[in-house]
Amino acid sequence: xxxxxxxxxxxxxxxxxxxxxxxxxxxxxxxxxxxxxxxxxxxxxxxxxxxxxxxxxxxxxxxxxxxxxxxxxxxxxxxxxxxxxxxxxxxxxxxxxxxxxxxxxxxxxxxxxxxxxxxxxxxxxxxxxxxxxxxxxxxxxxxxxxxxxxxxxxxxxxxxxxxxxxxxxx
Numbered sequence: 001x002x003x004x005x006x007x008x009x010x011x012x013x014x015x016x017x018x019x020x021x022x023x024x025x026x027x028x029x030x031x032x033x034x035x036x037x038x039x040x041x042x043x044x045x046x047x048x049x050x051x052x053x054x055x056x057x058x059x060x061x062x063x064x065x066x067x068x069x070x071x072x073x074x075x076x077x078x079x080x081x082x083x084x085x086x087x088x089x090x091x092x093x094x095x096x097x098x099x100x101x102x103x104x105x106x107x108x109x110x111x112x113x114x115x116x117x118x119x120x121x122x123x124x125x126x127x128x129x130x131x132x133x134x135x136x137x138x139x140x141x142x143x144x145x146x147x148x149x150x151x152x153x154x155x156x157x158x159x160x161x162x163x164x165x166x167x168x169x170x
Contacts (some may be wrong), residue, residue: 002039002079006031036079037065040086047091056094056153063142063157064090071118071139071161074168089160098152106155107146113162114139120165 010027021027041061048057064086076082098106119135121127127135143162146154 002035002083003028003032006035032079036083039083040090043083043087044090047087048094051095053094057091059151059153060090060093060157063154064093064160067139067142067158067161068164070135070142071114071165072120072122072135073161073164074120074122090157093153093156093160096152096156098155100150100152103150103152103155104147106159107143110143110146110155110158110162111140113165114143117162117165120168 007024007028009031010024013027014021014024022030044057044061045054048054076085114136118139119127119132121132143158146158
């Protein structure tokens with residue numbers, strides 16, 4: 001659905017300006033990512049609004065997207081599958097009560113997971129081997145920043161990504 005819409009939109013854009021636009025394949029890929037992120041954010045934002053947790057939902061979205069960007073991970077076969085999993089995961093985070101005494105143990109689990117598993121790169125990614133240690137360090141810094149912030153939302157968003165890294169590492 002997302003990919004078909006992105007392709008149709010890319011064709012329209014290419015037809016309107018064939019000289020100054022990228023190839024249809026490149027535009028389709030970029031549009032697919034943009035539309036996917038926009039849909040995840042919009043659905044999560046609506047869910048957060050319906051439950052009165054917009055602020056926490058936005059924090060969960062941003063923290064999950066940021067840690068996912070640097071720590072990597074495998075992708076589902078379809079963007080629609082990813083849309084469903086991402087939306088459910090991010091929308092649930094603000095509604096899980098975490099006792100303050102559990103935040104640091106969760107932070108430790110997250111830091112160890114990032115140390116051992118991040119970044120988890122896909123075969124198609126063009127990231128150089130030189131960048132891998134930097135991605136790992138940035139992931140660890142993000143996770144360890146929560147020792148200062150003591151945010152249950154950060155802890156759960158990072159834990160979600162940590163579990164995804166462990167699951168996909170197998």
